[in-house]
Amino acid sequence: MSEILAATSLLLGVGLMAVAAVGMFRLPDVLCRAHALGMATTLGLGLVLLAVWLAVDAPGVGLKVLLAIAFQFATIPVASHLLGLLAVEKRVRRWDSGDGDLNR
Numbered sequence: 001m002s003e004i005l006a007a008t009s010l011l012l013g014v015g016l017m018a019v020a021a022v023g024m025f026r027l028p029d030v031l032c033r034a035h036a037l038g039m040a041t042t043l044g045l046g047l048v049l050l051a052v053w054l055a056v057d058a059p060g061v062g063l064k065v066l067l068a069i070a071f072q073f074a075t076i077p078v079a080s081h082l083l084g085l086l087a088v089e090k091r092v093r094r095w096d097s098g099d100g101d102l103n104r
Contacts, residue, residue: 006054013047016040028095030087038080045072 023036046069053065 002054006051009047009054010051013044013051016044016047020044030092031084031094034080034083038077042073042076
């Protein structure tokens with residue numbers, strides 16, 4: 001049963017990271033890209049690490065994996081937020097849909 005959960009978690013995690021990679025190429029500006037990378041990579045990496053925890057039966061792996069997940073959930077969103085703040089501070093041009101409703 002744990003093999004099925006590990007495989008499912010691994011596939012979902014890799015799928016979310018693939019969505020983040022597609023978002024890097026498809027989204028129009030820095031803020032959208034930072035959001036896509038921050039959300040999808042955090043959840044995807046968390047699911048991949050969960051799959052590692054379920055697949056490996058060595059003692060002490062659970063604590064190390066939980067610490068790695070906690071650090072990822074603490075650092076990736078903060079880095080994404082700081083990237084967005086830097087883009088706003090440097091006045092990086094944002095995407096305009098053409099309707100003139102862009103908040104600057």
